[in-house]
Amino acid sequence: MTRPLYIDVHILQNVPPSNLNRDDAGSPKHAQFGGARRARVSSQAWKRATRLTYAGGLPEADQATRTKKVAALLTERLQEREELGQEDAARLATALLGPLGITMSRTKSEETSYLLFFGRRQLDAIADLIGGEARELLSKEDKDLADSVAKLEIEAELMRSHPDEVALFGRMVANRPEINVDAAVQVAHALSTHPVHSEFDYYTAVDDENTKAQTGAGMIGTIEFNSATLYRYATVGLHQLHANLGDSDANAEDTAAAAERFIEAFAKSMPTGHQNSFAHRTLPFAMVVALRADQPVNLISAFEQPIHGTNGLASASAARLAAEARTTSETWGSAPLKTLACYPTLDEKTNKQLGEAFGTSVPFPKLTAQVRAAALSWLANGALS
Template sequence: MPPRLYLDLHILQSVPPSNLNRDDAGTPKHALFGGARRARVSSQAWKRATRKAWAQEQPKADHATRTKRIASLLADTLKESEDLSDTDAARLATALLAPLGITPSQKKEEETAYLLFFGHRQLQGIAQLVQGRGKELLQFDDADLAKELADLKVDEELMQSHPLEVALFGRMVANRAALNVDASVQVAHALSTHAVETEFDYYTAVDDENERGETGAGMIGTVEFNSSTLYRYATVNIPHLHSNLGGTSATQQATAEAVEGFTTAFVKSMPTGHQNSFAHRTLPHLVIAALRTDQPINLVSAFEKPLHTRTGAAEKSAELLAGEAQAIKETWGSAPERVFATYSPMSEGPTRALTEAFGTSTSFPQLTSGLRESTLTWLRDGTL
């Protein structure tokens, strides 16, 4: 089996007037690239949207959560499983988590100092370490209780049976490196293929209960927005994902399904900033899924020179992306092992360029099922 296999996802997606991801002043995030101001959506925003989209399709028991409230969640679990009072469950939960050395918040006792990312099944695993012994253990004073729990492998429960979200996006625990999980996915900041300008929507709200012919608005304000055609990119280290999910022959199918699930969630997800104001949900014009055994390659250089057009940016952006992929193949001798493509009908020139670079278009369900089968074949046989 080749030691490396990466999935590169390249997406072109047009978004109407919107404010998907704003900064601390409420302005849509942007970046300078190629000397031009571009619309930008941060990787964090799209990763969260992806996580939420994936979770909607999975049983709650398979979900992960990123929270400062692991102690209170564990206490709730212990209260139910061990039939404890709120106070006793909180005491036992605190004692169970103490060996992890996770620093409590200085502001709120019931919270940790930072967010911890873990799965619901992992929390259940910690609770099961004391299954049936809860009331017995609470008879000890704090010092003896700590000794009784010292040999329990609480950290091991957080390092096995990772939910897909943790296996994909990783986990960092600043003062407990043993709990770190290296991410198997990298997500780039989405950038517009062209320059953008921020615009302002001036809005008013009328008081429906105005009486005696009163005029004027009950509230006025502004919201900033832009519109753009975005290039989105993510890459998945498939062997590392397999390792995070257990790394055995028994987890090969789960890894292949994870690749399919991540691809679906990443492609179809959308950050929700000001969603009620703009109803900005769209689907991409183009999705390219490339399996590579050399290295991940972000094709954003196709748009280093900002696109200028008055007749729409999607088709020209697709043509530039295809040209960049061909140039990398010819200049560096670097080509994917397999490519799956889904793109909307386009004019003759862009369609020809896309076909030459990525092959003919298939439906998106065919793309994701092809990825799943190719991943499974590679994990089992070492071939694509």
């Protein structure tokens, strides 16, 4: 396997009034940190937003899907490829999924009992294993059909040629660890750098067909919201990503490109909770990418003491992040091999701090291109150029 290289991504992002990720009561998620209540966006919410943004730039055939409807999707492919009726295709699809230990739901007969994450091309490859023998297989009794299908390399197809999304985010199947894929990406829960108090938006909707004699709202309600400067963190294990994509010199370019696209997708993605109500689409205020050969380092400790202020919080958060990065490197002897950053022009003192900690700011497209070049160099030489 390639020597370990971790690509740490640190983002500060201002988010206006919003409810990005709500709990079971409809309230924005929060957490206690450093003795203060913070706004929180779960890692699951931002991973899904990142994955959808990432997939949006790929041809559909190269995308992955996470679904309980794998049997239905496989049935559709068998109907098309083998010219089968729906009932015969469904029987054959169920048999093909049997060796994977995938059982159907007891409550919804058309769904499997758990979500499975796989590539669309992988499902096509499983369907292609039939090779025109569908009708011969269907002529057999269930036991003989299962025995025949068990000889096909179904599990192998699910473990080869992983799409980028599966290679990045991994796959976990509790009762079939043989088809698990170790994730190359870890994403932290986003936390505000400062204390947060929720507010409520009281809204009304007017019935357009009311006459002058009909007064009052057609509907009333409330939405809880907050606003925050968030610290976001993710890390990519380049070596694990390379292994998941094949671990060969031939796929070094694909691995580097996937790492670059992940950084772009993570930076530009946004969870969609109540998006139509708040239009909370923002881009990061500042971003730092640190390439490390020792271990990933989350710099959330920069904000264990919450930031307070009435004249903006992002600039102070950036200065605090720079100080924490330098302290961590000096105290623990754990400096990154290379640091790249993209941040705005701020006051002279803050920009000096950021420059000393992270180097000169570069435009985002140049930053991602430099990450890709560094990844290629590492995969080729085990060192950064």
